Amino acid sequence: MKKPKLTTVLRAAGDVIHIDDAARSLAISRVQAAKTLSAWAAQGWLQRVGTGIYAPVSLDMRGSDQTVTDAWLLVPALFGPAYIGGRTAAEYWDLTEQLFRDIVVFTARPIRNRIKESGGAQFTLRQISESRIFGIKSVWRAHTKVSVSDIDRTMLDILDDPAIGGGIQHVADCLDRYLRKNDSKPDRLIAYADQLDNGAVFKRLGFLAERHQLGAALVTACKARLTKGYAKLDPTLTCDRVVTRWKLKVPATWIGVSSHD
Structure with a gap:
């Protein structure tokens, strides 16, 4: 007792x-x-x-390996101001059926290590400035209000850093489901990308949207925002081919492959 x-x-x-x-x-x-x-x-x-x-x-x-029942509850206390995003938010918004062990957190606090374990959970951290915390929804978990990126900000974040989205192939799969969902707002995605002001996002998004039958409006918006210089489709991969119209370096396996099916 x-x-x-x-x-x-x-x-x-x-x-x-x-x-x-x-x-x-x-x-x-x-x-x-x-x-x-x-x-x-x-x-x-x-x-x-x-x-x-x-x-x-x-x-x-009690007396066993202790884990917190819902690790999301720890995020405001450990990392706030912060929000849950990346591949974790993609799961939350049903952009993927893939399950990941870690919880991705964007935090304005200084971080020493990108990986932190607490309460039996593993957190993958990415530091951002507090001014870049936007496009957030508040959700209640038990008695705690937790911030999670909305569906459009989630898509933006994994385009900005494909690694926190589970890799570029997984990002492309998420975009497919995003374009088919009624609660997604591509216009808001573009507005968020304008606010983030990272030219690589438009290059990746334009390239992926061009390969999708529902991506025409995004293609037009991205073409109007192309910046100078070349970016990689996924910085963690060998990108040995160049798609000039998108100023994008991509792996050879991505040339000539369509996602219209």
């Missing part, structure tokens, strides 16, 4: 507990609160998920 003081803290804090939550709800100093939370973690009631940040452990998980 949980301790009365712990119950008080959980009711006040919600899904994730900070030292200040414990200090405020128990009317004790931050030093006392930190010691109390640490003791509860040692007893298995809480799990430390970050500096001064704890998550409750369910009764059936």
